[in-house]
Amino acid sequence: MGALMLQGTGSDVGKSVLVAGLCRAFANRGLRVLPFKPQNMSNNAAVTVDGGEIGRAQALQALACRAEPHTDMNPVLLKPQADHTSQLIVHGRVRGTLGGGNFRAKRGTLLPEVLESWARLRAQCDIVVVEGAGSPAEINLRAGDIANMGFARAANVPVVLVGDIDRGGVIAAIVGTRAVLDPTDAVMIQGFIINKFRGDSALFEDGYRQIEALAGWRGFGVVPWLAASARLPSEDAVVLERHARHAAGTIRIACPILPRIANFDDLDPLKAESAVQLVMVPPGQPIPADCALVVLPGSKATIADMAAMRQQGWDIDILAHHRRGGRILGICGGYQMLGRRILDPHGIEGPDRAIDGLGLLDVETVLTQDKALRRVRGQALGQPFEGYEMHMGETAGPDCSRPFAMIDDGRTDGACSANGQVMGSYVHGALGGTALRGALLAALGVDSDGADHAASVDAALDAIAEGLETHLDVDALLACAQGATRI
Template sequence: MGAIMLQGTGSDVGKSVLVAGLCRALVRRGYRVRPFKPQNMSNNAAVTIDGGEIGRAQALQAMAAGVDPHSDMNPVLLKPQADHTSQLIVHGRVRGTLGGGNFRQARGQLLSEVMDSFNRLSAQCDIVVVEGAGSPAEINLRAGDIANMGFARTANVPVILVGDIDRGGVIASIVGTKAVIDPEDAAMIHGFLINKFRGDIALFEDGYRQIESISGWRGLGVVPWLSAAVRLPSEDAVILERKRRPDGARFIIACPILPRISNFDDLDPFKIEPDVDLLMIPPGSPLPAEASLIVLPGSKATIADMQAMRAQGWDIDILAHHRRGGAVLGICGGYQMLGRRIADPQGVEGPSGTVAGLGLLDIETVLSGDKTLREVKGRALGASFAGYEMHIGQTSGPDCGRPFAHLEAGRPDGASSPDGRVLGTYVHGLFGGTALRSAFLDRWNLSSSQQDHGVAVNAALDDIAAQLEAHIDIDALVALAMR
């Protein structure tokens, strides 16, 4: 058994994509590989084979490794809620909430459970590829750390530091990390990678050697800008605001970026449709009047996001869109927002309370009970699909008598308006296959690309693995992992 860990000089330096690409590259070399992230913070999650949930990035990395996602791959998941707290998920199951007052103490107590998961994964494979969170240079968070050096030192896993040259200051960020971290932490770092390089790599040769000289760490490669990464699901909602609008599409889908948006990769399959323009609308911008379809996405805090929607004036945009004859689709939390009322009497997702919904569906939701986590198959619009449920709450009302879908064993899901222009479902990931996406687009007389989204993602992972093989010293990484 071996292991290697990628940590970053900061957030969003590309660790998740590099881990996924490295998993695929190692699998192509014949190794049995498992991804691992000790602690993650994300509202974009995936259902696991053991009936739990983990960060979306770890599910992607599992795909890259050719295995089913398992809760051991991300033993601690924090899902931010509306009131400055986070829902704590341990080994795939809800364990409670953490706030600023108890976060550090509770986090430190979870290290033994992190190690349990790591040891179980290690027993299943040749190499575990570990992803850190944030940066080890956040020395104010070092006490009780389980995400970076606290884990690396406990598990005795060698670390590679990743710097993002695209954001600038990569020399200072790598050398500065060496300067501020504890010497025993620095001793865990055996090399560095430069990520997101654009242009002629030869032009950075002097800078690369200067980092080696000043830090004392070995350079293990310069990774070019990976254009294939845009075809992968994103875990961080920040990236949504960077998407550019393509030209020439006939059909516009608009989706507001809510403060606690979750599972927003539900819409990724529409990016491969040539006639579709998917617009993720940031706060401060109106929903475009020319949109044919508005999608309300999942939410980790449905009541708070409903209030945020009203504060942005998006509710006015949605109702005007509907009066003009436009269609609306709500997924999970977005489905709940389409109803007349959302109640959280027990404070499941934040302070207890009730809020009026958009009233586009004659339904109401009560947030209570256990979280539903399961993979599902079914039929909708005359087509088959596969997806997963991940929600808290029960929804009822007359429009549920016209379900969006019928799941296995005839179980109904979701609701629709009498005229069929407003649809709601609890199922995530249902557009990944070609059948339902084609049937959905056919409602507007649009032809589908007939491309399976999973196939497209796997092709992107292969492209990234090939780039890593060409530009980094994977032999050295394997030697470190197996030392």
């Protein structure tokens, strides 16, 4: 049994991709590997084999391990929503809503449940690769911590610190982390990795050795900017505005970046199509008038995001697009926004109990306290698909008599306008299927490349694993992991 934890000098240093790459590298060596993240904060989530939800990054890491995603891989998940609150998910199920201060007070009490999941995973595999959250250098958050050193010390897991050289200041970031850590935390760190290096890494040799000397930790290698990582789904919505526009295509598909956008990886298969220019529209910018399709994405707080859409004037852009005959697809929260009204009688999302939708579908949504979490298969646009549902709400109305999809268990999903111009669905991930994506693009007047999106992601994981084998001392990392003492 072994374990290794990657922590970062900050957020967005590439921990998720490195964990996925190491999971695949170890799996390719014939080891039984599983991923683990004690606490995550993300509105991008996936439905697990045991009927719960975990962060999308951990589902990707499970794929890297060639394992089914399970709620034990991410026992605590925070999903930010309106009014500075987050939905608390424990072992895959909703346990309530917390404010930032309340969670800081409560999180320490969740450690026993985190360790329960940890023990179950450890019993099933040869090695667990663990991802931290944020940075252990945030010493103001150390008391009650379950995400970084609090977990590492409780589970006695060796830690490797990841620094991002692309953002600059990596020497100070790593050495500074060593300087502020409590000595009993610092002793858990076995070394460091430099990530996202561009150019000739030999030029950083002096800096690398200076980090080793000043921090007293060994280096495990310098990872270059791995192009294959762009083919992986992103977990953090920060990347959307950073990469708002993509390469030119025959048609434009536009998606507004809502403040509480969720599961935006639904659009990744469209982004990969050569005929498509996917435009992620940031706040302050109009939705392009020449787009063929507007996609309204998932949302963690539909009422708040509907209000934000009006504040941005995107509702005017969408209605004008509709009058011009443009097509519109709403997914999950986006589907709810297409209806006449959204009601929240239990105050699930916050103090605002109702809002008018865009009125492009003759349906109405009532948010419910029960959360639908299930994997589904069915037929839509005459083609088979697979995906998953993850929503708190029931939608009904005359347009539901024209469902978007027929589910294999006999249920219907979503709604369509009488002319098929407007479509809404609760199913995430359906566009990953080649057949359904091809049918949607054909309706827009272009051909699909026919690429297998899942195969592309899997190939990217292999490419990343190969890159890590080349640029990291993977043997030393494995030896470090296998030296971990099991509690």
